[in-house]
Each structure stands twice: as structure tokens, then as C-alpha cells.
Amino acid sequence: MKRYGEHRFPGKLFVVEGIDGSGKSTQLMLLHQWLQSEGYGVVFSEWNSSPLVRETTRRGKKKQMLTPATFSLIHATDFADRTEHNIIPLLKAGAVVLCDRYIYTAFARDVVRGMDPKWVRELYSFAVKPTAAFYFRVPLDVAMKRILEGRSGVKFYEAGMDVGLSEDPEESFHLFQGKILDEYESMIPEFDLTTIDATLPIENQQVQMRQIVKAKLAQAKRLRVAP
């Protein structure tokens, strides 16, 4: 079993992180488009999407059966399935793999839910270390405004209602995301996250991202696929 930082693959792994409303998914989508147009073999992998585990997670959430421990473990199970069946084989084949959320999402959420920080980090130690992990830093109020304008109500676990911060979903969401934000901030030095100012115009953020990705891809050989 290879641990974090021990894998050696020809492919490259780029991940985006940040609180809800930081704009990370938009940036990843733009990066995806660009890499494709440049002729790279790109694959996108989303958090919480393993077909094997999806049904269990869905039921657990719907019936509100999840405790901090089972919430943590079921997401780790999902992530393990994607790592073993998807991410690792693709990296072996030399693909550029893009992940919307990665292990840092789990570290932030699980620790805010009260799980032991060291335990959670060790739990995910089988994960492949990303080539670069982008953290989209945004003040809480800006993110909240973007989110609450854009959708009708937040879900139970999304708002951290299980943590018991507030009875009011919107207030709970606010408090919960604030704590998540604190966790992210402390992870920047710990995991060497590449911070992007997510209050800048979308175009500027994308330029920064592409520059960094380009530099990392330049070091890789034979990554281009035939158009």
C-alpha cells in the first residue's frame, strides 16, 4: 500500500478546494476546456460519485442516519473506490486527472464535525498526492451571498445541521462554513496548497491557474494525446 507522496505516475493530478461559493468548480471547468483544446488526455472526477457507494451515502443522508464517524467513513469509502478504480489507473496511463474537491474537503468537514484530525489524515493516507492543489480563498460573506442568491435552500448535511450549531438552516450553514474556512486556512501551509484569490475576476484567476498548470505539465513527457 503506497502512502501519500509515495506514488510515482506519468500522469498529473490537479485538484480544486474551497468552501461552497468560492467558484472552484467554474475554474476547474475552464481549466478542463483549455487542457482539452491543448490536446491533453483529461479526465474529470467528482467528489462523492462512486457508483458502488452512492446508494448507501444517499440513503444515509436522506434518512439522516449519519454520525460524524459514519459520515467520515462512508466518504472515505467512496474516495477509496474512485482512487483504486479511477484515479490511479488513469494516472498510470498518463492522463491529466482533475478533481473537484479532494481529501482536504474531508479533513475540513470531518474535523469540524469533531473527528480527530490525526485520525482523519491517516484514514486518507492512501490518497495520491496532487501535482498541485488549488485553494480558492474567499471571505465567508462573499461566498454566502453567491450561494444563497443562487439556490433554494441548503441541504441538511451541507448546512452542518447535524453539528448542532443553530436550529436555523441558514445560520447553521453560515457558522458551519465559517469553521470549514478556518480549517482550510490552517491546511494551506500543512499541505502546501496553492492559494488563489477567489474575489478576483474569473478571467484573472484562470490565467493564474493555467500558468501554474502549464509549468507542471512542461516537466512531463509524452502526456499529449493525438488529436
Place this chain on the structure above:
Amino acid sequence: MRETYAVGLPRMDLAELTGKLIVVEGTDGVGRSTQIKLLRPWLEQQGHAVLDTGIKRSQLAAKGIQQAKEGHTLSRITLSLFYATDFADRLENEIVPALRAGFVVLTDRYIYSLMARAIVRGLDPAWIHNVHSFALKPDAIFYLRIGIDDLIPRVVFSSGFDYWESGADLYPSEDMYESFRKYQTALLAQFDKMAEEYDFTVIDAAPDVRTVFAQLRTGVSSVLSGEPRDPLFAAGPVQHKGEGAGDTSAGEAARQEETLSPPAEK
């Protein structure tokens, strides 16, 4: 007070878990469930309320694991974590509440089987130990020990060779017999290693069901009477005949009325 192996879980209060947590461990086909079927009524006759539980019986994950296993596509880390999810769900929602209510919890396997399977599949022992380090330390672990040559005929003449119990995911080029033999031999070696590390009470599972049960009963009796005893019952194990009163220790004495009254079924 009770302890976990290392980390605590949020909102899990370890105080006043007055019941007893008794683990029956052993490899596939060794006769664990047969023994538990005998233990449960025996304990209930003595007035103990019993919860019996076991791997892959959680409300949350049992169905998902079953479906995933049928597809035979589970990789080793995923499989281990799915089982850990199942275990955590049962620990929090069944085992701890039952211990708080003063039940005797009989569990068919515990984290040791899960760890042995993972290690045999090549996962890092330190990693899998950490995954399960939130588990409560049991009051006793009875390990039904058997050699591979005694195990094989039992399995052949009961359930037959099962895909996962034969570790067929590990040795795809072997037939089920060879695969079972290799896999179970490796598992038994892991159990033996853990027997020391986790202080298993080893029971020889090679003899017939009745003989094994007699050994198990003696072991369980001593666990249940192991607490500091009320002077009234200090006379010793003779008390066992008296309608279960003999098994009531000092801490349990006041609670005895309660534990006797509700039916043992959940």
C-alpha cells in the same frame, strides 16, 4: 471507565457503559455463529439481557456491501472502509446503547477479523489499525482457534467454498480449494499474531460443538463475575444455580430488576 483503542468519537460518552462487551472471533466456518446461538439462551436463562450483533448487519451499510460484493469489483481499500463504516454504525447505534442499558453484547467478530482480512490483502497494518482505533476495548475476546486441516472438512461439508472466504480476489489463477487453503492459512497466522497483541482468550475449536461450548461458557462466566463482587455473593460460582442471582455483581445488583424485566429481544 471504558476505553477505545486510541481515538474517541464525537458525542460518544464512555461513562456508565455498564454492560459487558464479549467478542467471539475466529475464521470463516469455525463455528462462531453456532456457539453464539447456544450462548444467547444460556445467558438469558441466567437473567442477562443479550444483544447479538455481527459484521455486515448495520442498517446503514449492510445492503451496500452485499451489492458491492456480488459485483466482485471491490478493491481492497474500498472493501476495508466499507466494513469499517458498517462497524462504526453498529458501534454507535447498537453496541454502545446496549452497553449503557446494561446488556451483555455478544458480537460475532469484531475489528480483529476486519484487520486480519485487510493485512492479508496487503494493506498497511498501521493504517488499518488506525482506521479501527475508535473501537471500544471489549471485556473479553474469545478466539475460536482451529488448524487449516480441521477447518477444510467443516467448510466443505457445510457451506462450501465461498468466493470471498476463499480469498478468490487474491488468487484469481487458483481453484477454490487452493485459494481457500492459502488465504485461510494467512488469516490464521494473522489471528495468532493478534492473539498476543490484543490478549485473546484462545479456545480450541477443533473438538465437537458441545466441548467447545463448555469451554466458552466457563470463559464467559468468569467475565461476568469478574467485577468486584457484592459481599453477599462472595461465596463464588455456586451461586450460578440460583436463578441467575449468582452472576449479579455489586455494580449490577441494583440494576438487576431492570435487566430482568424487559424482554431480551430488541
